[in-house]
Amino acid sequence: MTDARFEDGAERPLRLIARDADDLRVLSALVQDSVLTGADFQYQRARRRFSVLLNRFRWEDQAQAxxxxxxxxxxxxxxxxxxVTAVAHQGLERDGETILSLLSIAYVPQVEVGADEPAGPGRVVLxxxxxxxxALSVECLEVELSDVTRPxxxxxxxxxxxxD
Known part of the structure; x- marks a missing residue:
């Protein structure tokens, strides 16, 4: 089995899951410079799920384009x-007018875990x-990125x- 390559994705939508800090760095790179508004956040407290709808720049297609x-x-x-057990924000307009530009996503663990273990409780900071x-307080790290339209x-x- 060989590693996946961006070229292999062609026009197929991305669907990736991050369960540790290294995985999250990959997702962070793919969503860097995504744009959205404050109306594109949704917290479903009962389901402990936080969702963000964004317009993602297709970094994986840049060279081919x-x-x-x-x-x-x-x-x-x-x-x-x-x-997700709690959500906090600072300096964000929650209206549907102000355009927000996502720079990065990082995971800050409550306690360090081994390299082969999934990430436990901590905070995810966008x-x-x-x-x-x-900032999202999480019991464990599980983030899914899914493309939902055609490019x-x-x-x-x-x-x-x-x-730069």
Missing amino acids: KAAGRRVERVRSVLDFSD TFAGDGAL YAAPSGKTPSHG
Whole structure:
């Protein structure tokens, strides 16, 4: 068995699960520069689930788009966080007007676990441009990223840049 390659995905939607900090770093890279509004958050307290609907930049397709001379793409995706016991936020407008740009997702464990063990209780922190943050207290780390639409040409036609 060989490792999966981005090229193998072609037009198939992504569906990935993170159960440890290393997995979450992969998801974080894939959702970096996603855009959404405060209305795109949903916390289902009874189900202990927090969901985020976002417009994800398709980093996995960037090189192929450039090589083929076509526009870069975005896709609508859902991030589902399981076993969420509390939600806190700072510096985020919860309206449907303000555009938020997701920079990263990180996991902060309550206690360190071994490399081969799934992550236990801790906090998942979503960091947004403009000093906004969302913290989810979780009993264990389980995050699913699912593309829910076909890719579409990014309206700006540009690859996100952070001025590096």
